[in-house]
Amino acid sequence: MRAALFVLSLGAASAALAEIPADQRKSGADFMSAQTRAMQNDDATNPAMLSVLDGESRWSAKAGAGAKSCADCHGPAETSMKGVAARYPAFDAESGRPIDLAGRINSCVETRQQAQPLKPESPGLLALTAYVALQSRGMPVAPPSDERLASFRARGEELWRQRFGQLNFSCAQCHDDNWGRKLGSAPIPQAHPNAYPIYRLDWQGMGSLQRRLRNCMSGVRANAYPYGAPEFVDLELYLMQRAAGMPMETPGVRP
Amino acid sequence: MAGSMGRALINFPPKARKGDVIEIRTLLSHPMETGFRPDSYGRLIPRDIVNRFECLFNGEPVFACDLFSAISANPFMAFTMTATQSGELVFRWKDDTGAVMEEKRRFEVE
Numbered sequence: 001m002r003a004a005l006f007v008l009s010l011g012a013a014s015a016a017l018a019e020i021p022a023d024q025r026k027s028g029a030d031f032m033s034a035q036t037r038a039m040q041n042d043d044a045t046n047p048a049m050l051s052v053l054d055g056e057s058r059w060s061a062k063a064g065a066g067a068k069s070c071a072d073c074h075g076p077a078e079t080s081m082k083g084v085a086a087r088y089p090a091f092d093a094e095s096g097r098p099i100d101l102a103g104r105i106n107s108c109v110e111t112r113q114q115a116q117p118l119k120p121e122s123p124g125l126l127a128l129t130a131y132v133a134l135q136s137r138g139m140p141v142a143p144p145s146d147e148r149l150a151s152f153r154a155r156g157e158e159l160w161r162q163r164f165g166q167l168n169f170s171c172a173q174c175h176d177d178n179w180g181r182k183l184g185s186a187p188i189p190q191a192h193p194n195a196y197p198i199y200r201l202d203w204q205g206m207g208s209l210q211r212r213l214r215n216c217m218s219g220v221r222a223n224a225y226p227y228g229a230p231e232f233v234d235l236e237l238y239l240m241q242r243a244a245g246m247p248m249e250t251p252g253v254r255p
Numbered sequence: 256m257a258g259s260m261g262r263a264l265i266n267f268p269p270k271a272r273k274g275d276v277i278e279i280r281t282l283l284s285h286p287m288e289t290g291f292r293p294d295s296y297g298r299l300i301p302r303d304i305v306n307r308f309e310c311l312f313n314g315e316p317v318f319a320c321d322l323f324s325a326i327s328a329n330p331f332m333a334f335t336m337t338a339t340q341s342g343e344l345v346f347r348w349k350d351d352t353g354a355v356m357e358e359k360r361r362f363e364v365e
Contacts, residue, residue, distance in 0.1 A: 044266035047329045050284040053262050204286075204328035 020176060020190055025246060028189040031180075032255060036201070040253035048130060048199035048251030051123070051206045055131025058124060064115030070128075073112065077135050085133035086141050086248050089237050091148045098152050098233050102129045102208060120227035126206040130197045133250035140247060141194055143240045156238030159231055165222030171235075174216075186255070192243040193236060195252025202255060209236060259303055260285050260348060260356040270363045271338040279310065279317075280333045283348055283356070289324045305330060307349040312362070313342040338364050 092099035118125035217224035290302025
């Protein structure tokens with residue numbers, strides 16, 4: 001019902017497929033109520049900080065065959081992880097593909113700690129990702145200019161513009177052409193990835209950018225890619241490029 | 256970890272002057288399972304909520320409350336206290352499993 005109404009209202013306003021000009025870019029937080037924004041901006045009320053705290057203690061917890069902690073190799077996260085989240089996804093020579101931050105962390109868990117890899121969306125992986133990403137808070141999103149990423153980023157942009165699902169919408173139709181309008185009661189944001197992982201009040205918990213993207217895909221009745229799918233990493237690459245220069249806000253809160 | 260309780264964020268001004276009214280804010284990680292939600296097999300997930308919160312200062316109650324279903328996960332609590340002397344704040348949460356989590360913090364009056 002909700003979707004049907006939306007289709008009707010979109011019909012009127014879907015002429016141009018234009019990118020958002022830099023001076024009109026807005027963080028997802030700008031579309032939230034003042035209360036939710038205040039909750040995000042105060043570390044004493046931001047529920048995602050509980051996960052960050054968990055990540056902080058995991059950072060120095062020894063694990064795996066070599067009984068090594070992240071801190072044993074990387075030292076204090078405040079220095080070694082500063083700015084890292086702002087430039088991910090990055091190229092991973094081993095797989096010959098881009099890898100996102102959670103993927104990179106998990107590759108350290110698996111190959112360097114020689115421990116069981118953490119499951120996608122598990123509290124441990126979200127906590128470590130949020131803790132590492134917090135070290136970039138306030139820094140501008142800085143996608144690497146690495147040539148090897150170019151074709152994957154282009155693929156991400158293709159996916160962004162491709163229509164999918166039974167409702168036959170592209171990401172761009174909602175987020176480039178109709179941001180600021182409403183879908184049911186939810187304002188359509190511009191889809192910037194600079195606050196992830198987030199605490200979503202609706203989930204009553206933490207979630208990754210991929211969880212958010214899966215929600216958008218099922219919203220248009222498409223089969224969502226599985227967690228860790230290369231398509232998601234390509235989309236993440238394009239989203240970070242699209243948000244280049246915007247300040248990192250992790251850990252965000254969303255309604 | 257005590258029951259489903261994981262971590263607590265506790266926030267108040269570390270120092271205050273005698274007579275100041277200070278705000279104390281706490282955020283506890285807890286699923287606050289309502290008891291009304293079915294699992295994927297249709298069986299009700301047993302209720303597991305924080306049902307009691309207390310804050311003591313030098314052993315004297317500052318704030319206490321009972322909690323019920325329909326409070327969201329990770330309950331947030333804010334209350335005030337008049338600064339009289341330096342001492343120790345104790346925070347205590349109890350949940351349906353009977354688990355108790357306790358945190359202690361120093362509070363300084365200048």
